[in-house]
Amino acid sequence: MGLSSLPSKLTAFEKTNYVFKNWRHASAGSVVFPGCGFPSFFPKTLAALKDELRPVPGVSFALDCCGLPLEGLKGPEAYRVELSRVEERLVRVGAREVVPLCPNCGSAFTEVLDRSISQVTIYACLRDLTERGLIDCARVATPGAVFVPCPDRAHREWLDDLAYFLEPSVFVSKCSACCGADFELSQSEASMTAAKRVLETAAHECACAGVDEPVLYVYCASCAGKLERARRQCSGGLAGSVRVVHALSALMGVDETPAVSTTVLNRAKAAIR
Secondary structure: OOOHHHHHHHHHHHHHOOOOOOOOOOOOEEEEEOOHHHHHHHHHHHHHHHHHHOEEEEEEEOOOOOOHHHHHHHHHHHHHHHHHHHHHHHHHOEEEEEEEEHHHHHHHHHHHHOOOOOEEOOOHHHHHHOOOOOOOOOEOOOOOEEEOOOHHHOOOOHHHHHHHHEEEOOEEEEOOOOOOOOHHOOOHHHHHHHHHHHOOOOOOOOHHHOOOEEEEOOOOOOHHHHHHHHHHHHOOOOOOHEEEEEHHHHHHHOOOOOOOOOOHHHHOOOOOO
């Protein structure tokens, strides 16, 4: 096995019948689905979200991978097998609705969800619980730009739901480029170039808006990880000046930088909790 193929082989192994799945706490009702990316990069925010939602009746968590990473690693059939496995598990626990934390998982579920299970974004879920007085979320208030990820470009459903929590000082970036995460394993150099372009665009937009310290809000964990890695490589440059913040971290009041150096450990810890 060549060294260049090793990351792909390891990723395919991990995502096949996902090694770090945890369904012990899943039950009937609303099942929050963090996927594999969010626990990788935002363990503190995930813990805060669990603490916030744990007292809410009918809300539980299931840690698993939707299988989407396998589409480019082992082909569409392998991806479909994993997605079907997750769907069957949701049916077995009696899920009424699934609440993904990432648009990637959301787009995957849209294709195959059993008719008995609906899907809502985490931001729609949090808004509903906030308006019912069951939880108390912060607002996304620090001035900055919101990056719209590829899976949400067409309909912007996630962005529309997130908008409820955005203060007027937060604006939507006009950048239409991919963050580069989608082709990170196959075209690493081009992937990094794409990520730097997104960061530089955010820096320019923030400057034009009078924001002294540029902030780029994301709501896709894959984007967060890719952009943070690029930011660290550009330390001292324009792209390196941008702070990458996940919208959920802001809503939970957690100051957390994407944990790009401990992703596997974070997934492993999430699986045993």
